[in-house]
Amino acid sequence: MKNGLKKVVSILLICMMMMGLSTTSFASDVPDDLVIPREPAAPVTSVTYAGYTWFEKEHCFEIRVKVRGFGFESAKFDGLPITSYKAPGWYEPVGSNNLAGWIYHYKTPRIFDPGLYEFSAVYTSYNYGGQKGYFDRTFAVTEDMLQ
Amino acid sequence: MSILISGTRNYTSVPYHSVGRYSRNVADKSNVGDFRHISNAVTVTENRSTVADENQIATDPGKASGYLSWATEETGHKLIAVGGNASMDYRMWYAQESTEDNPVIIVDGITVKGERFERKLHLNDVSPYNATYLEMTALKSHYKLEEKETYGLPVNASELGPDDRMDFIRAYKELISAHMANNFQQWATECRRSLECYLTIPQKASSSDSAGGADCVRRC
Numbered sequence: 001m002k003n004g005l006k007k008v009v010s011i012l013l014i015c016m017m018m019m020g021l022s023t024t025s026f027a028s029d030v031p032d033d034l035v036i037p038r039e040p041a042a043p044v045t046s047v048t049y050a051g052y053t054w055f056e057k058e059h060c061f062e063i064r065v066k067v068r069g070f071g072f073e074s075a076k077f078d079g080l081p082i083t084s085y086k087a088p089g090w091y092e093p094v095g096s097n098n099l100a101g102w103i104y105h106y107k108t109p110r111i112f113d114p115g116l117y118e119f120s121a122v123y124t125s126y127n128y129g130g131q132k133g134y135f136d137r138t139f140a141v142t143e144d145m146l147q
Numbered sequence: 148m149s150i151l152i153s154g155t156r157n158y159t160s161v162p163y164h165s166v167g168r169y170s171r172n173v174a175d176k177s178n179v180g181d182f183r184h185i186s187n188a189v190t191v192t193e194n195r196s197t198v199a200d201e202n203q204i205a206t207d208p209g210k211a212s213g214y215l216s217w218a219t220e221e222t223g224h225k226l227i228a229v230g231g232n233a234s235m236d237y238r239m240w241y242a243q244e245s246t247e248d249n250p251v252i253i254v255d256g257i258t259v260k261g262e263r264f265e266r267k268l269h270l271n272d273v274s275p276y277n278a279t280y281l282e283m284t285a286l287k288s289h290y291k292l293e294e295k296e297t298y299g300l301p302v303n304a305s306e307l308g309p310d311d312r313m314d315f316i317r318a319y320k321e322l323i324s325a326h327m328a329n330n331f332q333q334w335a336t337e338c339r340r341s342l343e344c345y346l347t348i349p350q351k352a353s354s355s356d357s358a359g360g361a362d363c364v365r366r367c
Contacts, residue, residue: 049207050305054229055293066302088326088334090302095321097328103302116215137209140218144226144238 043125044069047133050103054145061108065135067123068101075121077108114141208236211261228288232305234259252285264309275315275345280307283315292344298337
């Protein structure tokens with residue numbers, strides 16, 4: 001009886017060892033390069049004004065802001081939150097393929113009255129402790145522009 | 148140009164976000180309503196320390212002395228373009244002698260230093276291979292390229308002054324190549340459309356065809 005039990009236990013032990021070996025060998029088949037190391041997206045380090053255009057038919061501004069680095073955008077025009085409608089990349093050095101950041105293009109709501117309008121934006125880095133860049137500017141609308 | 152940053156960075160405790168068009172479009176709504184209005188044009192902060200980049204303040208004509216008096220001044224003309232880049236603000240209207248075959252545009256502007264300027268542009272003489280920002284803008288406005296979903300002027304032109312020239316055709320080609328390399332198909336397509344438009348306009352405009360550049364723009 002004891003011998004029978006010993007045989008069963010030893011067979012079980014052998015099976016467990018074989019399973020362990022096969023598991024180990026299976027694990028060793030996983031290539032190391034499945035874990036892809038990558039660097040965090042660069043922080044927002046500068047926010048510069050790139051220009052604006054007044055759209056005569058739509059009675060609104062397109063405001064362009066050039067941001068170096070990558071982060072969340074948040075902008076306001078005359079107190080109203082607005083979101084960029086397009087943001088093509090820009091490259092540095094000029095002529096290279098190295099993406100340095102986005103040029104945020106904002107279209108403002110339709111403007112009916114002449115006067116001064118405040119635009120402000122903040123860009124919060126995805127990484128690096130949420131480093132921020134700020135931009136603000138006043139835009140003027142005249143009667144000529146609204147004709 | 149130097150940016151002073153104070154504070155210490157904490158690289159490890161922050162989750163990484165990838166750089167891509169999808170992640171970029173996620174607006175941080177928590178920031179809405181939390182603006183810090185400051186007198187300087189550009190600031191970079193880290194760990195709640197704010198330091199102004201004084202060199203960049205000068206790259207915004209909106210901060211120039213006398214800007215507001217210029218910007219709020221009525222011209223009495225029918226404006227065809229109002230805008231600006233990092234070096235100047237401008238407004239344009241047709242000159243009295245302007246005709247359909249020979250469009251002439253008057254530009255009234257102010258530079259980043261607060262100096263006012265005026266230029267007269269003959270569009271038939273403009274070559275995109277060697278043009279100013281104002282000339283390209285005048286072409287864009289006259290031929291209504293904004294309505295054709297074109298790309299706009301390349302960003303490296305955003306710092307050109309009233310008389311600075313550059314090769315816009317080359318700039319567009321470089322941009323197309325860079326956008327393609329980064330798989331930004333949409334921007335590459337828009338750039339190509341702009342390039343085709345600007346390449347066609349001068350040929351048509353200088354030809355004896357009475358339709359001028361309008362036909363080629365329709366094809367764009």
